[in-house]
Amino acid sequence: MSYNIALNFEDGVTRFIRCNAGETVLDAAYRNRIKLPMDCADGVCGTCKGRCRQGSFELGHDYIDAALTEQERAAGNILTCQMVPSSDCVVDIPAASSLCKTGTTEFGGTLAEINLVSPTAIALNVVADEPIHFLPGQYVNIQVPGSHETRAYSFSSRPGCRELHFLIRNVPSGLMSTWLVRQARIGERLTLSGPMGVFYLRPVVRPVLMLAGGTGLAPFLAMLAQLKVTGCKQPVHLIYGVTHDDDLVGIEALEQCAAELDQFSFKTVVADANSRHPNKGYVTHHMEQATMGQGEVDVYLCGPQPMVDAVLTHFRDQGIEPASFYYERFSPSIAAITEHVA
Incomplete structure (x- = not known):
């Protein structure tokens, strides 16, 4: 048994890791070569403090109140060295991804379909090399072939699939728009990086x-x-x-x-x-x-x-x-x- 853990860094980068049953988020991150903030790993310093936005978990008792107060815990704050998930979770990390020796994940995909669905919009479908995990509402950067430029587009498909859908504004003379309309060919390779963004669906607990x-x-x-x-x-x-x-x-x-x-x-x-x-x-x-x-x-x-x-x-x-x-x-x-x- 393992769980998907989304680590949301303060610079908007999201990294997904797998956390094994009984494993702390800190240990799972280190196993994935992500160096989350940490000084003691024993629940004493509070350096690894974050916030769980959604999901269920157990928080051990091997920490002191100075590291995590009852009020902080009630507000959803956690210590990654003590947090043991029991479901998929979303955890905010109050540090930039670069400080944690990580960053956006780069992955490849194949251009599968381009549709001019309106005078102002293009529907783009890409088949990724492997299933892509993201939080619904997040975006990805797509490199414009033949250049070093990237453009950011929100996913319009559900997470965890290889088939990625995007709804793109058709910008006159826009770099990506021009390439899609005039040059792109089905089967071409694309380079994407992400996911990113703090605009995503939270647990629906009210209208x-x-x-x-x-x-x-x-x-x-x-x-x-x-x-x-x-x-x-x-x-x-x-x-x-x-x-x-x-x-x-x-x-x-x-x-x-x-x-x-x-x-x-x-x-x-x-x-x-x-x-x-x-x-x-x-x-x-x-x-x-x-x-x-x-x-x-x-x-x-x-x-x-x-x-x-x-x-x-x-x-x-x-x-x-x-x-x-x-x-x-x-x-x-x-x-x-x-x-x-x-």
């Missing part, structure tokens, strides 16, 4: 509101794919906004999720005033189905920077304070995704 803009739908497709596997007892509502009618993509996948997940519902919104779509305007105009009362809702937001900024302003002006608020904004003019968690 969830998902707000997606454009190709910001991608991480939500990964989250929903995972929920189809794990199940969900809480209401999950997605509002998906685009600029023009032609920008709406992934509707069949959303409809399938709605058919398979009893607690899931979604609404699409088009901003163009000339659209014939029944729901016009912005995502903030169509939140009536969301359970926002008393703040008992977890909000996930992903889209282009103007859309994310507008939603943040709306929430602030309306005094909306969700129980948890996770958001990620991206710009087609930069190579990496800028992330925020509040």
Whole structure:
């Protein structure tokens, strides 16, 4: 028996390791050549302190209160030298990956399919050389063939598979967009590195509101794919906004999720005033189905920077304070995704 442990470093890098039954996270990390912060390994110094975001574990009694107080333990803090997982876990490590002698994992894949699903979006499918583990919502860097440049794209497929799906904005004259549209050939090799990012699905313990803009739908497709596997007892509502009618993509996948997940519902919104779509305007105009009362809702937001900024302003002006608020904004003019968690 062994468990998948996601180590999330403060620079956004995530490394997955296998932890054997009865093994501490610290020992499993060292076995995988990841040098987590540590001075004593005996529960005395507190140097190996982290935080378990999800999963179950046992925390031994061989540590002193100065290393981990009762209040810290109640808040989810752990000592990696004492933490023995009993399920898959996600653990925050308050150190940069480079300081732990590790970094993003590089892996290869084969280009399997390219579809221009709209004038503004490209669906890219890659078959990885081996199953890729990530947290639903995270992203990976893909090297543009023929260059040293990389571009960051969120997975839109569920974790643990070889078949990786991405929904990419088709940027005019963009380096990756140009290569995909004009030069790419099925069967070509790609180099990817990751996973990365702190925008990922947490345990669903209360109603969830998902707000997606454009190709910001991608991480939500990964989250929903995972929920189809794990199940969900809480209401999950997605509002998906685009600029023009032609920008709406992934509707069949959303409809399938709605058919398979009893607690899931979604609404699409088009901003163009000339659209014939029944729901016009912005995502903030169509939140009536969301359970926002008393703040008992977890909000996930992903889209282009103007859309994310507008939603943040709306929430602030309306005094909306969700129980948890996770958001990620991206710009087609930069190579990496800028992330925020509040």
